[in-house]
Amino acid sequence: MIELTGVSRTFRTRAGDIEALRAIDLTVAEGEFLAVIGRSGCGKSTLLRLVAGLLRPTEGRVSVGGAPVARPRRDVALMFQRPALLPWRSVLGNVLLPLEIHGQAHRIKQSAGERERARALLDSVGLAGFHKRLPHELSGGMQQRVALCRALVQRPRVLLMDEPFSALDALTREELAGQLQQVHMEVRPTTIFVTHSIQEAVLLADRVAVLGARPGRVRRIIAVDIPRPRSFGHNAHLADVTARVAELTDLLHATDAPMKALLDSGPAG
Ligand SMILES: Nc1ncnc2c1ncn2[C@@H]1O[C@H](COP(=O)(O)OP(=O)(O)OP(=O)(O)O)[C@@H](O)[C@H]1O
Ligand SMILES: [Mg+2]
Structure with a gap:
């Protein structure tokens, strides 16, 4: 691979x-x-x-x-030492970001399925109930979990x-x-x-x-x-x-x- x-x-x-x-x-x-x-x-x-x-x-x-x-x-998704979340976007908004960027580039509208997947990912790492929060309202560990979800949301074949x-x-x-x-x-x-x-x-x-x-x-x-x-x-x-x-x-x-x-x-x- x-x-x-x-x-x-x-x-x-x-x-x-x-x-x-x-x-x-x-x-x-x-x-x-x-x-x-x-x-x-x-x-x-x-x-x-x-x-x-x-x-x-x-x-x-x-x-x-x-x-x-x-x-x-x-x-190919990347994840670094720092979460690098957009501070003005909600937790869910941050996870959806790669899909939006890609969707715009290819003029595809985001599907309900993709939003559902983002939510499910957040729930799976213990962030159910935090979807609407802003990054600064979360601990460092929680922010890094959001970054992990953001990396996984596009179903990458490779995770770096x-x-x-x-x-x-x-x-x-x-x-x-x-x-x-x-x-x-x-x-x-x-x-x-x-x-x-x-x-x-x-x-x-x-x-x-x-x-x-x-x-x-x-x-x-x-x-x-x-x-x-x-x-x-x-x-x-x-x-x-x-x-x-x-x-x-x-x-x-x-x-x-x-x-x-x-x-x-x-x-x-
Ligand atoms: N853009 C750059 N310009 C010049 N030198 C660089 C650049 N990026 C890395 N280096 C040099 O290349 C070497 C390897 O750097 P790299 O960041 O890959 O190390 P690392 O193993 O990730 O270190 P660490 O464990 O501290 O993160 C270092 O000597 C660094 O100074
Ligand atoms: Mg390094």
Whole structure:
């Protein structure tokens, strides 16, 4: 569904070139959930922006559904760390926005079915009764749920998420991860999920790609073959979850080795 072949991306800046990604080969199968973890600055957001068509690779090819990515597409939805809701629009109005934009572009009138779907999505993430509220009347976690509904309302084939829960408190974060797991089990969009949380990656992903420090390259890909629904509470698979978390923690620290060596050999004090 998503294919990156020999993808590199360099940014030209006044201070010189920054090589963000180098020679990335990555395939995400239809309906698969891939988590991407790696140190800050290793190119995770750049990778998502390439798949979203917001950025062109310097080298290599990116394709979605067999077609090269040239621009943002309607069937590829994005979700960021901040919800970015329109403050003057109601919760429901925000969720319907992508449909309106698309409808206007194609002169299609919004159908009752689409409004119904938007309402059902909001209800499914616990926002029944909040449809008419304005964004500022909601908590951060609730706003991010609205953003999730907005991303899902167009029935995307691909869902790209850039640290979508990292601005939230730990409990809300867990709750949203649980809801995302539910959504993914039901709708199965092909998903790339960038996170700093190994726990989140293990809870949600079919596979976890570990990127090495800049220029970002795929260091390892770990399969998480634990049956769903998964949880961190006491359950039959707790040992498997713990083992995967430990494995990824070690790997992530290993990608840090050059930095550590530098620090160790630096001047004391
Ligand atoms: N538009 C840009 N112009 C110049 N350099 C950029 C641009 N976007 C990203 N970079 C550089 O590319 C590298 C990778 O950035 P990117 O945002 O992809 O990292 P990241 O893995 O998402 O980091 P974080 O975990 O902090 O979000 C960084 O060194 C960054 O400074
Ligand atoms: Mg980022």
